[in-house]
Amino acid sequence: MNLKLLVSGIFIGLSLIYFTAVSCNFNPYSQGEWLYRTHCASCHMEDGSGLRDLIPSLHQSPFLTGEQIHSTACLIRYGIKRPDPFDPKVETYPMPPLHQLTETEITNILNYIGNHFGNRAGYVNPIKLQEKLDNCPNAVPRKY
Amino acid sequence: MGVKAFLPFTLILIIVAASWGCHSANERELPILGFPKIIEGDTIPHTIPDFSFVNQDSQWVTNETFGDAVYVTDFFFTSCPTICPKLTRSMLRMYEEFEGRDDVLFLSHTIDVRRDSVPRLRLYAENLGVTSDRWHFVTGDRDKIYDIAEDYMSIAVEDEDAPGGFDHSGWLILIDKNRHIRSYCDGTKDEEVDRLMEDIKILLDES
Numbered sequence: 001m002n003l004k005l006l007v008s009g010i011f012i013g014l015s016l017i018y019f020t021a022v023s024c025n026f027n028p029y030s031q032g033e034w035l036y037r038t039h040c041a042s043c044h045m046e047d048g049s050g051l052r053d054l055i056p057s058l059h060q061s062p063f064l065t066g067e068q069i070h071s072t073a074c075l076i077r078y079g080i081k082r083p084d085p086f087d088p089k090v091e092t093y094p095m096p097p098l099h100q101l102t103e104t105e106i107t108n109i110l111n112y113i114g115n116h117f118g119n120r121a122g123y124v125n126p127i128k129l130q131e132k133l134d135n136c137p138n139a140v141p142r143k144y
Numbered sequence: 145m146g147v148k149a150f151l152p153f154t155l156i157l158i159i160v161a162a163s164w165g166c167h168s169a170n171e172r173e174l175p176i177l178g179f180p181k182i183i184e185g186d187t188i189p190h191t192i193p194d195f196s197f198v199n200q201d202s203q204w205v206t207n208e209t210f211g212d213a214v215y216v217t218d219f220f221f222t223s224c225p226t227i228c229p230k231l232t233r234s235m236l237r238m239y240e241e242f243e244g245r246d247d248v249l250f251l252s253h254t255i256d257v258r259r260d261s262v263p264r265l266r267l268y269a270e271n272l273g274v275t276s277d278r279w280h281f282v283t284g285d286r287d288k289i290y291d292i293a294e295d296y297m298s299i300a301v302e303d304e305d306a307p308g309g310f311d312h313s314g315w316l317i318l319i320d321k322n323r324h325i326r327s328y329c330d331g332t333k334d335e336e337v338d339r340l341m342e343d344i345k346i347l348l349d350e351s
Contacts, residue, residue: 043229051229052236053271086264096225 032112035105039098040113048117057117064110064119070128073106074136081138097140103130154225173316174326174346179295192295192323197253197282205251205280212321212339215249216340216346218331219293219300219312221256222268227314230329234316236272239279241341248344253293254311255300257286266294298327316340320347 027033037046044050048058058064063072079097084090101109107124114121178190196206216238220228235342242248254260257282260268283289293300296317305310318327318340327343329336 042226045230045233051233052273054232054268055229085267086261092223 027087029108029112029115031105032108032110035101035109036112039101040109043095048113051128058113058119060118061113064117066121069114069124070119070132072110073103073129073133074138075108077101077110077133078136078138078140081140096118103133106133172346174343174350177328178326187240188294192319192325193292195288196290197284197289198262199276199280199282200262200269201276201279202262203276205282208322209280210249210319210321211249212343213247213333214321214344215251215319216344217251217253217296217317217319218315219253219255219289219296219298221254221308221310222260223256224308224310227332231316232272234275234331234337235279237337238316238341238344239274242344246278247348248278250274252279252281253289254281254283255289255293255298255302255312257283257289285299297328301342318343318347320350 043055043056045055050057061077062068075095076098078099079093080095081091081093084092103126107126107129110121110124110129113119114124176189176326180190181188192207194207196204197314199205216235218231218235220231232252232319235252238248239250254265262283265283269275270281291299293312296315296319297313298315298317299313301311304310314331315328316331317336320326326347327340329340331337
């Protein structure tokens with residue numbers, strides 16, 4: 001009887017400590033931040049500042065406003081393609097596509113960058129995001 | 145006697161240790177890196193061989209271009225999707241740190257000579273906002289660039305499996321006016337780049 005009380009006491013105590021610790025360090029964008037570092041930061045940099053006129057900065061980006069952020073999902077999935085300025089017959093990807101990311105992962109990246117780097121896009125609406133992704137103007141079938 | 149007798153010794157020891165510490169911090173010398181060659185009994189330190197490449201302004205860049213200046217060099221390509229932007233940013237940070245000094249120069253070799261023509265390198269430099277007064281982006285004969293990469297103790301190879309089609313190391317290498325490698329760092333790590341900038345200052349004080 002006494003042992004039972006002790007065990008449950010310890011259990012409750014530990015879980016209290018755990019939840020306090022977790023809620024103190026609560027970061028709503030942890031997966032988004034991790035995915036950003038993995039897939040985006042090598043060009044846009046960890047601090048989102050880009051590289052002068054070579055790579056756009058994400059700070060206060062017009063692509064990361066409340067109105068635009070859902071369309072930006074298409075840029076992440078299919079990249080930005082344009083003719084090579086020195087060889088117009090060849091198409092190049094100034095921003096490479098990330099076909100491998102799921103809708104959820106794209107949502108998490110957008111939630112992270114849309115609410116960092118001086119952007120105030122608010123949360124992404126997953127239904128709206130899915131609609132945009134189904135009708136991407138720059139969609140190309142994935143090559144395996 | 146007892147503890148008091150040891151006090152002067154301890155004090156002397158502390159002073160010696162402290163001055164030794166200062167000594168080594170101020171007089172830090174940069175080694176000459178690379179494997180030396182022994183020719184007829186003389187030890188010749190590793191030296192960057194003659195080179196001539198073409199820069200973003202269609203001008204020849206050779207060893208003489210750098211004269212009495214020290215320079216930092218790296219290997220990159222303009223369409224690189226992996227570490228190059230970070231390397232270029234680190235180079236840019238140093239370029240800005242030594243703004244206005246013509247004795248600290250920069251040299252970036254493209255390893256994608258087929259695509260990175262002179263106009264493409266020029267556009268890259270313009271978009272970066274830098275000029276060939278202090279930063280040369282060079283192209284040239286592919287094998288000569290790959291060979292000189294080895295002299296800079298770097299790697300540059302074509303590899304279909306690598307992202308973007310090329311595999312290369314992310315070293316930034318510091319060369320003195322006698323063509324010797326004096327320091328290097330991993331260009332993707334900010335704190336290592338800070339250390340390399342300190343090394344540049346040490347090298348400048350040396351001459």
